[in-house]
Amino acid sequence: MITKMTHVSIHVLNQDSAFDFYTNKLGFKVITDVPMGEDGRWLTVCPPDQPGFEIILSPISKSMYSSETAEMLKELVSKGTFGVGLFTSKDIFATYEELKAKGVEFTKPPRKEFYGTEAIFKDDSGNWFSLAQLG
Template identity: 30%
Template sequence: MISKVGQIMLYVNNQDEALDFWTEKAGFTVISEENNGQGMRWIEIAPTQDAETSIILHNKEFVAKMSPGLNLGTPSLMFFSENLEQFHADLSNKEVKVGEIVNMPFGRVFNFADIEENYFAVMEKSR
């Protein structure tokens, strides 16, 4: 039986640029970084050090060679924020492409794009 989502694999073209985006612009923290010395490098990031779910930044080209049939598409992720307007403003000030904050039946939400033009959503949610 599954008890929680542990890690989400995000396949990127440039791990260093992706790491910079997620830490410098989106405010994530590096949890761990591993490199097997043979081209396999993975970087675990999360919104906080004690987050239950983390994102692993994998090199898309390397993974494609190792697992040719694997779907390397970007997952559709919904992040939660307790201060949606402030996070929206922070991303905008850091020149991140953001959409307008819109009211949905389930709450206020906006989209943003990473450096590879992958889009993610953020919804206002209190703890």
């Protein structure tokens, strides 16, 4: 029986830039940062209050995919094709203003929805996330 999920992988276009975005703009903590040969590094981060869940900032490499597939995947990521997940906040309006001030791009400002209040933002690669205050 599956008991929990501990890691999820997000494709990023540049690990150094993603490192800066997730740690300095979103305020995430680095869990692991070790070299992985030619393909960058094993880099995981987590929201500060959720240390048991690691987000792998995974570069799109030609050792994992064919050259053609890697290029297509990079293009899809940069176009904002992938909605990767949902983060929550206790005060979405304050979090929205804080992240905007740090340069985070929002494609939807906070708006009341049937499930709570939600905003949508993009990471530096183009992946988009929901930011919600539920309830």
